[in-house]
Amino acid sequence: MSKPVPVHAPMDQFETKDQQILVGGKNLDTIEAIIDKSVFYAYDKKIVQAQIDKFNQAIPDAIKLHYAIKANPYPPLVNVMCDWVEGFDVASQKEMLIALQSGMPVKDISFAGPAKQENELKSAICAGVTLHVESELELSRAMEIGQKVGILPIIAFRVNPAFELKASGMKMGGGPKQFGIDEERLFEILPTLDYSKMQFRGFHIFWGSQNLKQEAIIDAHNNTFELAQRLLDVTPVDVETVNLGGGFGIPYFPGETRLDLAPIGDNLASLLSQYPNLAQLELIIELGRFIVAEAGIYVSKITDKKVSRGHTYLMTNGGLHHHLSNSGNFGQVIRKNYPVAIGNKMNLDKGVEAVTAVGPLCTPLDTLADKMMLSDPQIGDWLVVFQSGAYGPTASPQDFLGHPHVVEVLL
Numbered sequence: 001m002s003k004p005v006p007v008h009a010p011m012d013q014f015e016t017k018d019q020q021i022l023v024g025g026k027n028l029d030t031i032e033a034i035i036d037k038s039v040f041y042a043y044d045k046k047i048v049q050a051q052i053d054k055f056n057q058a059i060p061d062a063i064k065l066h067y068a069i070k071a072n073p074y075p076p077l078v079n080v081m082c083d084w085v086e087g088f089d090v091a092s093q094k095e096m097l098i099a100l101q102s103g104m105p106v107k108d109i110s111f112a113g114p115a116k117q118e119n120e121l122k123s124a125i126c127a128g129v130t131l132h133v134e135s136e137l138e139l140s141r142a143m144e145i146g147q148k149v150g151i152l153p154i155i156a157f158r159v160n161p162a163f164e165l166k167a168s169g170m171k172m173g174g175g176p177k178q179f180g181i182d183e184e185r186l187f188e189i190l191p192t193l194d195y196s197k198m199q200f201r202g203f204h205i206f207w208g209s210q211n212l213k214q215e216a217i218i219d220a221h222n223n224t225f226e227l228a229q230r231l232l233d234v235t236p237v238d239v240e241t242v243n244l245g246g247g248f249g250i251p252y253f254p255g256e257t258r259l260d261l262a263p264i265g266d267n268l269a270s271l272l273s274q275y276p277n278l279a280q281l282e283l284i285i286e287l288g289r290f291i292v293a294e295a296g297i298y299v300s301k302i303t304d305k306k307v308s309r310g311h312t313y314l315m316t317n318g319g320l321h322h323h324l325s326n327s328g329n330f331g332q333v334i335r336k337n338y339p340v341a342i343g344n345k346m347n348l349d350k351g352v353e354a355v356t357a358v359g360p361l362c363t364p365l366d367t368l369a370d371k372m373m374l375s376d377p378q379i380g381d382w383l384v385v386f387q388s389g390a391y392g393p394t395a396s397p398q399d400f401l402g403h404p405h406v407v408e409v410l411l
């Protein structure tokens with residue numbers, strides 16, 4: 001018996017009407033008319049809210065949700081999210097300014113990332129943002145800068161745990177890593193630090209990203225609570241907060257399915273009763289793509305259609321310079337297709353043909369969809385790439401070959 005061909009998870013988060021995909025209730029022709037652009041990212045607020053609701057329904061109230069702005073720093077999006085999540089994590093001074101100007105209280109903004117420069121440390125200290133310190137030298141620099149400017153730096157330690165995230169996804173803890181301070185070393189230094197030179201807040205235990213296996217996340221949470229309790233035991237001052245990491249993935253490729261948050265939430269509830277000391281602290285889960293990726297589509301227009309030795313190519317006015325991750329060149333080993341559809345021929349099953357959609361760059365890497373079955377694709381139709389609300393324009397080489405930058409719109 002032959003194995004079933006893996007398919008994409010259904011992209012049913014967007015409404016459709018008369019075969020048109022709707023973003024914030026508007027079809028793509030209307031959005032084009034409003035923004036006067038025929039290649040764009042469109043984000044649907046309601047879908048962002050729905051993702052946050054999914055989190056809130058499954059995860060115990062004692063655990064707060066923070067948004068990692070790196071996933072999508074588009075200011076209108078960050079601004080609306082200010083009322084929907086309980087904090088922001090930033091990875092640069094620019095992201096820090098976006099977070100500060102959104103209205104999020106500064107006590108709920110944290111700054112993580114290796115190789116922070118002295119000017120970034122100073123900005124964060126002067127702003128009153130929590131620094132997730134990633135090395136011992138970074139800690140000394142922060143304390144020195146704090147003394148110079150007369151402000152106690154607010155410090156949490158990013159921990160490189162000894163455990164590793166199991167299963168697929170991006171591992172960002174365990175083994176040698178550029179992120180955080182190894183847990184073994186923290187156990188040595190925590191009892192001896194001069195806490196009078198900082199306002200100590202706690203720990204940031206971040207182990208990975210884009211994981212779609214409930215069991216792997218549950219396992220990481222078990223390890224995180226166990227490690228956090230041991231860190232608490234050797235810390236001679238009060239600990240206010242523990243960031244438990246993030247890692248919730250979304251389905252991009254054929255065969256992947258959406259995470260079931262219920263068992264993750266149940267396990268967190270039982271960890272909270274197993275570790276009453278930790279349950280009293282501010283506990284945070286920090287997510288980027290889970291919150292925003294499902295809510296975004298990348299839209300371009302088909303401008304030519306040609307056949308080369310029997311295979312049909314759609315040429316579009318969008319490409320990898322706008323959406324590197326969809327081209328397969330942002331961390332994937334083998335290129336796989338994101339879910340793609342013709343945005344004005346949704347649910348149409350006639351005229352379906354196998355096509356390859358490409359952009360205007362002179363490289364075979366500039367592929368938006370490779371040998372995909374699309375419904376009657378014609379010149380003038382809209383090519384829609386789903387799961388594009390995270391790591392889009394800001395994770396793409398927009399100046400490559402000098403084509404225009406892409407615009408974004410939140411609806």
Ligand SMILES: Cc1ncc(COP(=O)(O)O)c(C=O)c1O
Nearest residue numbers: 068071112209210246287288289
């Ligand atoms: C410290 C930290 N927080 C959050 C994230 C966001 O990850 P994701 O968008 O997969 O949730 C990352 C990703 O690199 C990260 O390094």
